[in-house]
Amino acid sequence: MAIINVHDKSFETYLSEETIQQRVKELADAINEDYSGHRPLFIAILNGSFMFAADLFKYLTIEADICFIKLASYKGMKSSGKVVTSIGLEDDLFDKEVIILEDIVDTGKTLHNFLPKLLHQQPRSLKIAALLHKPEATEYPLTLDYVGFQIPNKFVVGYGLDYDGLGRNLKEIYQLV
Numbered sequence: 001m002a003i004i005n006v007h008d009k010s011f012e013t014y015l016s017e018e019t020i021q022q023r024v025k026e027l028a029d030a031i032n033e034d035y036s037g038h039r040p041l042f043i044a045i046l047n048g049s050f051m052f053a054a055d056l057f058k059y060l061t062i063e064a065d066i067c068f069i070k071l072a073s074y075k076g077m078k079s080s081g082k083v084v085t086s087i088g089l090e091d092d093l094f095d096k097e098v099i100i101l102e103d104i105v106d107t108g109k110t111l112h113n114f115l116p117k118l119l120h121q122q123p124r125s126l127k128i129a130a131l132l133h134k135p136e137a138t139e140y141p142l143t144l145d146y147v148g149f150q151i152p153n154k155f156v157v158g159y160g161l162d163y164d165g166l167g168r169n170l171k172e173i174y175q176l177v
């Protein structure tokens with residue numbers, strides 16, 4: 001098992017590149033089936049979901065739109081829970097079939113706070129696809145429609161996820177030692 005250092009912390013390999021790619025393809029296959037003949041709009045939440053969104057999108061065979069928005073609730077290793085920014089949502093969601101792409105759902109507060117803003121625009125449907133979910137940490141009620149991996153309540157980096165800005169470029173996902 002590979003051990004890497006990011007800033008002052010050590011992380012060990014948790015999900016390999018191959019494991020992640022296979023699972024992302026499975027999620028895309030499920031979406032291809034569920035949305036066959038439809039044209040959903042994906043809303044990818046930056047920064048963390050950029051890699052997940054790019055890979056998932058490549059595995060889609062249906063027609064689909066994508067846009068990227070930015071919310072922030074994280075500093076260092078603890079979720080502050082406060083959504084500080086929400087920029088980039090220019091598309092009109094009325095009557096659209098929307099799928100949110102999130103890198104990780106931790107406490108659930110970010111999405112729990114953000115969903116009403118989207119529902120206000122009356123999309124035809126609204127689903128959530130999260131690559132990672134920490135069920136033990138989730139305090140806010142949320143229905144996750146597509147989940148890549150349920151993981152323990154430990155900090156992870158890689159594949160778009162960062163620890164204070166670093167680690168996003170890693171092809172694998174690493175867990176805090």
Ligand code: XMP
Binds near residue numbers: 111162
């Ligand atoms: P909440 O608690 O609102 O948090 O569900 C969601 C956001 O927090 C970030 N997050 C993490 N980032 N490693 C990270 O690099 C983690 O283990 C982690 N847990 C939560 C992430 O930005 C997510 O969108």
Ligand code: MG
Binds near residue numbers: 046049103104
């Ligand atoms: Mg994020």
